[in-house]
Amino acid sequence: MKVPLLDLTRQYAAIEPQVKDAIDDVLSTQHFILGPKVKQLEDKIAAFCGAKYAVACASGSDALLLSLMALGVGYGDEVITTPFTFFATAGSVSRLGATPVFVDIDEETYNIDGDLIEAAVTDRTKAIIPVHLFGQCADMDWINSIAARHNLPVIEDAAQAIGALYNGRPAGSLATLGAFSFFPTKNLGAYGDGGIITTSDQDLYEKLSILRVHGSKPKYYHKVIGVNSRLDALQAAILLAKLPFLQEWNEARRSNASHYSGLLEGLPVITPTEDPDCRHIYNQYTIRLEHRDKLIEFLKEKGVGTEIYYPVPLHLQECYAGLGYAEGSLPVSEKAAREVVSLPIFPELTAEEREYVVKCITEFIRNA
Secondary structure (H helix, E strand, C coil), rough: CEECCCHHEEEEEEHHHHHHHHHHHHHHHHECCCCCHHHHHHHHHHHCCCCEEEEEEHHHHHHHHHHHHHHHCCCCCEEEEECCCHHHHHHHHHHHHCCCEECEECCCCCCCCCHHHHHHCCCCCEEEECCCCCCCCCCHHHHHHHHCCCCCCCCEEEECCCEEECCCCEEECCCEEEEECCCCCCCCCCCCCCEEEEEHHHHHHHHHHHHCCCCCCCCCCCCCCCCCCCCCCHHHHHHHHHHHHHHHHHHHHHHHHHHHHHEEEEEEEECCCCCEEECCCHHHHEEEEECCCHHHCCCCCCCCCCEEEEEEEHCCHHHHHHHHHCCCCCHHHHHHHHHHHEEEECCCCCCHHHHHHHHHHHHHHHHH
16 A cells, blocks of 8 residues: 555545636636735635734745744844744744744644743844644743743744644734745645735734835835735635635544554554644644654555654754754754654545554564
């Protein structure tokens, strides 16, 4: 049996008519950049996330970059974040001439350890970026309380967490700003790059709306320097067609995760922990164990797709060597990077496929 890490063709087969109608609608208008479809998506995402406003942009990476720009982050500033995440989280900080300050993670949730944040605050700290990794929200009440004591804004990196809840509140409504990605592999994915920023701050909303179009308002008049980061109307239309299915797909992921965890019980494997305050939406189902690399090779031979998110924590990336971190600086993140592996978890995954994946893992462990 072959079990891919992700198979988007199954999703497309189920929604093909809706997607084609959405694309045809845009083609008939020939309105491809921003416009009514993008505004409609912004309104729906804002409502879905419990925010007053949403600003669509070209990617999840730009959602982070624009958020930092709107907050005035620049040269000499520091932004506290986690090293156990996709590069864009820190890369967006560095692109503005600011310095990412890395804080270690919680061993069970893989999210930033809130107890370590306050010690990292300096007079140069300009913002905090917690990441809702793998689809589970960080401990936002605790993080926000620290931020409030130091008068700091907080940006949720919610790229993997659309539909996740924290104490009943949606990701994207839990801080000053929320940054989302519509990369095709996400729970709500476009057919190319795309992103969106949520906020309930009107001033930030207006800044973001200007910054994404080269800083112009009105057209051709520039009081600030922005970037070109506009969501295509085609992508907005596709996302609007897919949005009504998102909760169903998230529930399927949760069900798949529960099935996996039950099947893996009793094996020397650490399965994902769902915080009681959270609703995890499993953009990834990530386990950890010794001999991770050998397991990956074994599963590959058996036809099972896997991925390591993330093999090198950001503080040990070559481009950040100048920040002074060394092996052992952030031990929990480093240990996770050596042990984690993500299994297929997409909504259309069958029970037979999940059982086969666990059968292969069991075989590997017994042979090992």
